[in-house]
Amino acid sequence: MKLLTGNDLPTGDVLWWTGSTWSRHVEDAGDVGDRGESIARVEEGARRVNGAYVIDATATPEGPRPAHIKDRVRALGPTVRPDLTLKPADPAAGSWVI
């Protein structure tokens, strides 16, 4: 599957395209197929996202899992600071990245 991701312009937060809007949680991301670049153009033009790009991912029961470790780090947060990730209550969340 293909995901569209980027950053929120004023905050820099990592964003994922859900199919209709942007979410900070990769679990909400939807498959954009071959429409990623056209969605990115529209959304960047409206300043709802910054630096959007398409990535490969696999569908899992827990939700989409980006193919590359860099995007998994983006999706969760720094593996060395579990308290600063999107899942601070789950110290083992970093294993999803590796």
Place this chain on the structure above:
Amino acid sequence: MYKYDQYDQQIVDARVEEFRDQVKRRLAGQITEDQFKPLRLMNGLYLQLHAYMLRVAIPYGTLDSRQMRMLATIARKYDRGYGHFTTRQNIQYNWIKLSDAPDILADLATVEMHAIQTSGNCIRNISSDQYAGAAADEVADPRIWAELLRQWSTFHPEFSYLPRKFKIAVIGAEEDRAAMRLHDIGIQLVKRDGVLGGRIYVGGGMGRTPMIAPEIKDFVTADDLLSYVEACLRVYNRYGRRDNIYKARIKILIHEIGADDYRRQVEEEFAHVKSLGLDPPKAEFERITAMFAPPSFVAADTPATPFVSSEVETPASATGVSTALEANGDFQAWRAQNTAAHKQPGYAIVTISLKPTGGIPGDATAEQIDLMADLAERYSFDELRVTHAQNIVLPHVRKADLYAVWQALDAAGLAPANLDLISDIIACPGLDYCSLANARSIPVAQKIATRFADQNRQRDLGELKLKISGCINACGHHHAGHIGILGVDKKGTENYQLLLGGSGAEDTSLAKITGPGFDEDGIVDAVETVTNVYLAKRAEGERFLDTYRRVGMEPFKEALYG
């Protein structure tokens, strides 16, 4: 320390307002990201993996307690309660909002700080010896020249759009604590027949093509120094490649045309530049020099001073060092490892290690930053230094006060006694934060530090500089590590190459790759393996690096790969 005059302050204040307007226009959609990106980078603002990252300049790594407290305030007010001290003697914040950036720069400007020259193809923040003005082996204080170069280089119209970024280091001692020959220009202040001048090295660097700078001029008098550096830059600006980012650094130019031809062209340019009168007026140079006058040292036998702050209070009985020495082995170990000889009798240079076992190299919480500021104000004539090894220095501490300083540091988790030992690891932010990285650096550093946590084991290994980069750009200085580690992407997984034999000191050398890389746990085992080879092969008094240089790579490769 240097203090801004009205011109410095006006320049920085104007820059803040200029950037405030640029951010406003970007958020309003009046300029695109392509237009905005070079503008934000000129103000140290990057977009990294999780958020914007702000790199704040700390000129030649020197700052006072007021500035240090502002760094803590920014961590607390705009970030997530911590900052990351870098290998360029700067500090980075990892969780910055674009909308906050102008206010942050405005706050920094109130304490004579900014983020200029921390990005872009300009002359970057000048780096220097963290022991400047304090080192027992110093010929001259390099901060005076670093400050002069800062003023000359900031917004220099010719050198704001160089072919590539440009890094200058200035040292004033025989011992190189600034990796001087791994800079685009390295200046070593020396005296010849009683006359102060500089030995000039040009064309060093790390990154994907590491090179040691050749000596371009064995002696330039102090009066000619700025003009000579200007000439070095002009030749580079004229002939440096702009068509290929990977061949754009000055080291490539000098490698391609040769040091002799480069030197010839610099000499020709210097003859012209010297006629332009670019060197500073005597009065201006004296104004700068006066700000780096030695502090008012007190007699060595002055009684010690207990430390009291809102966070830490040393016992009232802690008034002398001799009793404490006998009582506390941890203090003894710290004093032996983390203090250095000072040029003033009765004083020592203290290095605060930001490398606790299992911690993140270079990170400090807002509370720790505040504490270090308090200690600097109380015990070190209000001065701190950031080292390229990601530690903090209190440059002028009375030996009688060392125990009180240590107590305060220890209570805040800032007293690892590991300076220059295997756990004093340089590590770039790596793939946990950096958009350029291919692999994570910090977890590897944490695992190695944990593996070698035993203090006696570390001390037995002796001086061992281990440096980790998460990509080929080498922000973690892996080329200069006695042991270097380079993280790479191997078919989508993290892989770590091991390098041996590098040095960023006066015996500068580039590390060589041992062979095939390792996974995350494998690289920790590999480091242990090469240290075991060292222990088995070392001769009396040899450091790891000395043994490697004597026996060569083969025994290490044999142990690693069989």
